Amino acid sequence: MRDQTVEQVIYWRFNVLHRVVHLVVMFAFIGVGLTGFSMAFSSVGLAQTFVWLLGGIDSVRYFHRFCAVILYLCVVTEILWGLYYRFVLRGNLLGPNSICFRIRDLRFFREHMGYLLGQSEGPPRFERFTWWEKLDYWTLFLGMHSMALTGVFLWFPEFFSRFFPGYFVNIAQVLHFDEAILAVLYKFFIHTAVRHLRPEVYPGDWVIFTGKVTKETMMRAHPGEWALLNAHQQGSATRDQ
Amino acid sequence: MARLRLFLRRLNTAERTRLLRSSRGLIIAAWLILPIHVQAAWSGDPTPSSSWFVDMNRFLKSAHGSLTCERCHVEMTARDKVHPNREDPTAMKKVVVRSYDYKRCASCHPEAYKRFLQGEHAKELAKEKQAPPPEGKEPPPEKLAPTCGDCHSSHYAQSKRSRVELGTQMIETCGKCHKAQEASYLKDIHGRMGVFLEKKASAYCTDCHGAHTCESLKDKNKALEACRRCHKDATIQFAGILIHAGQQDISKKDPEKQAHAAIIGTIKGFAQTGTIILLLFFALQTFIWILRELHRRLRGR
Known part of the structure; x- marks a missing residue:
């Protein structure tokens, strides 16, 4: 967990699996978004140029599905990691270090809104994962499932119309498009702004690529986790004595 | 050309300016009109597809370009009158697509004509022939049943x-x-x-x-x-x-499909509203967030 360097103490926030998964998700998401929107807004000249660049509509459709499968595989990887974390590492999925939502996050959210509106001087004492990090994670995690569901409806309409009425394919198309708009605008603008444009992290928070945080960042951004970590260490220190 | 040059050389400066000034309007008009002709030559659709006038340049490039006029416009006399009948003042004002006898297409395109007669458009055309719209109150061409x-x-x-x-x-x-x-x-x-x-x-x-x-x-x-x-x-x-x-x-006679379209419309409405509300909330929240941190930083805390 801790790695002593000459200048400062480094804390490992993300292991190599999560960093690679984030990188793959990032590129696959951009790919799936570009190809998807070039098909959805195909009457726009820019979309037609992009499709031409990729070698025609058939390869765009192939690329869209390829990226989508990669994205879903990343979700599967995360599920497997969750099982590994729970049953092999004996981690607590409902504990303070978990990415899962807790009741406490509601309080954090309310306090954070209060801070934004000037009711308190500073942000609440966040634990390992803040509410917006959990939201980013779970919206993608759950969103990939609903996108995959509507996506396979559009991929294999002949198969699914055996079990469902035909207009379900139309509904799938509507939901697939709307959720794509939501996801792409959220990730491309809001997620990027929160991770790059906020004065706290400007010009960029590289922790998801490097996995490391300094002691200062830890104390500033995750005081709850910092306190917990120190309490544990002191606890173990006293026990050792 | 040589005479014009000689004429221009003989003019003195005052006369020359006067000539230029008087012809300035003409030059400007020529510049304004020129693009119209250039456009007409480029766009390639100066005459409507069916009219009394045929653009022979385009006709010769078309699928029927190898046919003679008589092949389709068989006889130039009809009911003992020369075609077009110069005595009839409405002759040139008739809509060609309505007055041409399209049975003649069948001589080369029998299969297409047979299918056309079986189809919905021919049924509409037959109805229209039985009860033609009153004179002078004809609906616009897109409301009439189509001919070939x-x-x-x-x-x-x-x-x-x-x-x-x-x-x-x-x-x-x-x-x-x-x-x-x-x-x-x-x-x-x-x-x-x-x-x-x-x-x-x-x-x-x-x-x-x-x-x-x-x-x-x-x-x-x-x-x-x-x-x-x-x-x-x-x-x-x-x-x-x-x-x-x-x-x-969707036709009103198809209530099942109407219901399906209504369901799709409702879901679309909900999905779009939800998307807009969520995006607006997060955009506003992020904006305030950035302002708040900027404020805090400028206060030095």
Whole structure:
């Protein structure tokens, strides 16, 4: 967990699996978004140029599905990691270090809104994962499932119309498009702004690529986790004595 | 030219300016008019597809370009009158696509003509002939039943066009009368792929509705037959997928499809509202967040 360097103490926030998964998700998401929107807004000249660049509509459709499968595989990887974390590492999925939502996050959210509106001087004492990090994670995690569901409806309409009425394919198309708009605008603008444009992290928070945080960042951004970590260490220190 | 130069050389400066000034209007007018002629020469559609006047340059390049005029306009006399009848003041004002006898097309295109007679458009045409609209109160051409000439340009239609070119042209031709269907088709996956992204395997109007029969496909079994031409494993429920998904496209006699379109519309409304609300909330929250941290930083805390 801790790695002593000459200048400062480094804390490992993300292991190599999560960093690679984030990188793959990032590129696959951009790919799936570009190809998807070039098909959805195909009457726009820019979309037609992009499709031409990729070698025609058939390869765009192939690329869209390829990226989508990669994205879903990343979700599967995360599920497997969750099982590994729970049953092999004996981690607590409902504990303070978990990415899962807790009741406490509601309080954090309310306090954070209060801070934004000037009711308190500073942000609440966040634990390992803040509410917006959990939201980013779970919206993608759950969103990939609903996108995959509507996506396979559009991929294999002949198969699914055996079990469902035909207009379900139309509904799938509507939901697939709307959720794509939501996801792409959220990730491309809001997620990027929160991770790059906020004065706290400007010009960029590289922790998801490097996995490391300094002691200062830890104390500033995750005081709850910092306190917990120190309490544990002191606890173990006293026990050792 | 030499005389003009001599004439100009003899003029003194004052005379020369006066000449320039007086001809300035002409020069400006020429510059304004010139582009119109250039445009007309470039755009290649100066005459409408069916009129009394034929652009021979375009006709010779068309599919019928090798035919003589008499091949289609058989006799130049009708009912002992020379064609066109100069005595009749309305002769040149008649709408050609209504007055031409399109049975003559059948001599070269018998299959197409036979299918046309079986189809919906011919039925409408027969109805219209039985009860023609009153004189002077004729509806606009897109409300009348189509003859061959309404869809096909007999003088300028080109041969050997690619499938995508034909399909794209088809959207315009059918869309002249079926505007709502054109719009909903272009929103559908077949239209988006076929027209804008040039996917040859996509379905254009006539691939489902038939080139000359022009069926409505309200009957699900007929629709399924059309689906199965490409989607081999399609079942009867597959034919329930709405291609023209707008509610105004669907006949009021089809309550089931109307209900489906209404459900789709409701879900679309909810999804769009939810998307907009969520995005607005997070955009505003992020904006305030950035301002708050900026404020805190500027205060030095």
